[in-house]
Amino acid sequence: MPATSMDQLVSLCKRRGFIFQSADIYGGLQGVYDFGPLGVELKNNLKAAWWRAMVYERDDIEGLDAAILTHRKVLQYSGHEATFTDPLTDCKKCKNRFRADHIKDGKCPECGSTDLTEPRQFNLMFKTTVGPVEGGDNFAYLRPETAQAIFTQFKNVIDATARKAPFGIAQIGKSFRNEITPRNFIFRVREFEQMELEFFVKPGTDMEWLESWKENRLNWWVEQGLNRDKINVHKIAPADLAHYSKATYDLEYEFPHGLEELEGIADRTDYDLGNHTRYQKDLNISAHVHDNKDSSAKLALFDDETKKWYVPFVVEPSAGVERGVLAVLTEAYTEEPLPNGETRTVLKLKKHLAPVKVAVIPLKRNNPEIMKMAHEIKATLLKTGIGRVMLEDSGNIGKAYRRHDEIGTPVCVTIDFDSIEKQPASVTIRNRDTMAQERVNVADLPAYLKSFFLEK
Numbered sequence: 391m392p393a394t395s396m397d398q399l400v401s402l403c404k405r406r407g408f409i410f411q412s413a414d415i416y417g418g419l420q421g422v423y424d425f426g427p428l429g430v431e432l433k434n435n436l437k438a439a440w441w442r443a444m445v446y447e448r449d450d451i452e453g454l455d456a457a458i459l460t461h462r463k464v465l466q467y468s469g470h471e472a473t474f475t476d477p478l479t480d481c482k483k484c485k486n487r488f489r490a491d492h493i494k495d496g497k498c499p500e501c502g503s504t505d506l507t508e509p510r511q512f513n514l515m516f517k518t519t520v521g522p523v524e525g526g527d528n529f530a531y532l533r534p535e536t537a538q539a540i541f542t543q544f545k546n547v548i549d550a551t552a553r554k555a556p557f558g559i560a561q562i563g564k565s566f567r568n569e570i571t572p573r574n575f576i577f578r579v580r581e582f583e584q585m586e587l588e589f590f591v592k593p594g595t596d597m598e599w600l601e602s603w604k605e606n607r608l609n610w611w612v613e614q615g616l617n618r619d620k621i622n623v624h625k626i627a628p629a630d631l632a633h634y635s636k637a638t639y640d641l642e643y644e645f646p647h648g649l650e651e652l653e654g655i656a657d658r659t660d661y662d663l664g665n666h667t668r669y670q671k672d673l674n675i676s677a678h679v680h681d682n683k684d685s686s687a688k689l690a691l692f693d694d695e696t697k698k699w700y701v702p703f704v705v706e707p708s709a710g711v712e713r714g715v716l717a718v719l720t721e722a723y724t725e726e727p728l729p730n731g732e733t734r735t736v737l738k739l740k741k742h743l744a745p746v747k748v749a750v751i752p753l754k755r756n757n758p759e760i761m762k763m764a765h766e767i768k769a770t771l772l773k774t775g776i777g778r779v780m781l782e783d784s785g786n787i788g789k790a791y792r793r794h795d796e797i798g799t800p801v802c803v804t805i806d807f808d809s810i811e812k813q814p815a816s817v818t819i820r821n822r823d824t825m826a827q828e829r830v831n832v833a834d835l836p837a838y839l840k841s842f843f844l845e846k
């Protein structure tokens with residue numbers, strides 16, 4: 391099958407209600423997207439899978455949900471105010487602006503001119519007024535990453551949970567970056583969600599943890615349906631590292647527009663906790679205080695062996711939800727030739743990610759007995775906890791199957807005349823991937839589907 395194109399995905403996402411351009415009726419707000427009825431389900435399922443793997447399945451990670459509005463000092467001491475910038479260049483001919491590091495052969499990507507301005511640094515953080523008076527210092531930032539609140543709440547979490555390193559704090563939430571050139575659908579946007587873990591470890595063990603988290607995250611993406619061969623593990627060259635990082639791996643995925651970053655796994659050392667500690671203690675000294683013996687250092691842990699306080703190092707796997715959604719959609723999108731010469735579009739999403747798990751389809755929507763059974767089956771299946779079960783009473787079975795193939799519903803349950811006329815009552819089950827149909831007794835349906843959804 392040829393590779394999935396961005397046009398195919400954009401069209402499916404709009405047609406079926408996964409993703410819409412924000413403020414579409416006003417011509418759209420650039421770099422901002424809204425998730426529609428199916429998109430919100432897919433996104434929630436991806437986030438739930440991450441949360442489960444990070445928080446529920448482990449015994450060394452706690453969760454957090456911190457505010458988006460961020461105190462200026464946090465982002466001053468984290469280094470973002472000074473260094474969270476991209477190089478910006480202007481084309482003097484067509485007047486468009488670009489990220490200088492995205493320009494190839496010194497030519498404007500829009501008009502090809504080589505008459506470009508010298509790059510200058512452009513800060514990507516959004517500011518907003520706090521309180522009724524505008525101007526001056528009455529502003530907060532919209533956080534550019536979720537991580538900083540994990541660092542600033544480090545002490546509160548430790549005090550509340552009595553954790554010792556190694557342990558982590560996980561968070562999923564919105565981040566904002568005023569990207570110079572948002573593009574490639576939801577790949578590079580100005581408002582997005584991140585799934586971030588800050589994993590605190592003893593200095594000296596950080597590089598081992600970096601390797602282990604890289605493997606862990608790689609395997610997780612494969613469990614979400616990504617083909618291992620389409621993921622590239624890229625070790626960032628020292629000169630290209632972010633201001634806080636000692637070593638970083640990027641997991642890159644073959645998106646429709648090319649091989650690009652899906653997740654970064656960085657060794658952030660004690661850079662952030664060190665800097666915030668420096669502010670806390672109001673010390674005008676080096677950021678690196680891991681040999682600090684002073685127990686009043688706020689963002690530190692006590693080492694029971696050495697009886698000293700130390701600032702832990704942190705390993706951070708940080709993934710974008712939108713990029714994750716784009717990757718699983720790219721992988722799942724399939725066009726399959728049918729024996730009758732037609733082509734069916736099917737979204738072969740992993741079952742746990744599918745927006746709708748089961749479509750219950752009454753063959754005749756004007757038959758009260760069939761409708762009654764359909765409602766009862768839907769209610770019973772919902773109670774099994776398998777996820778969203780949808781009553782699909784559009785009245786045309788062929789169209790219903792096509793729609794549910796396209797949105798990735800793993801199972802359709804059809805209620806026909808035999809279902810209400812013959813005993814024991816039974817229904818037809820259709821499998822999305824194989825299109826195989828089988829007859830299952832209504833009484834066996836909950837157990838049958840529960841075990842179907844438990845299989846990976």
Ligand code: ATP
Nearest residue numbers: 569577578579582651652653654708709710712713
């Ligand atoms: P890029 O180099 O592509 O700009 P980055 O290296 O700045 O990304 P990080 O700061 O490492 O990104 O952020 C962690 C993750 O957050 C990224 O791997 C990506 O999945 C997601 N992310 C970052 N910026 C954006 C964006 N503008 N739109 C969507 N997702 C983003």
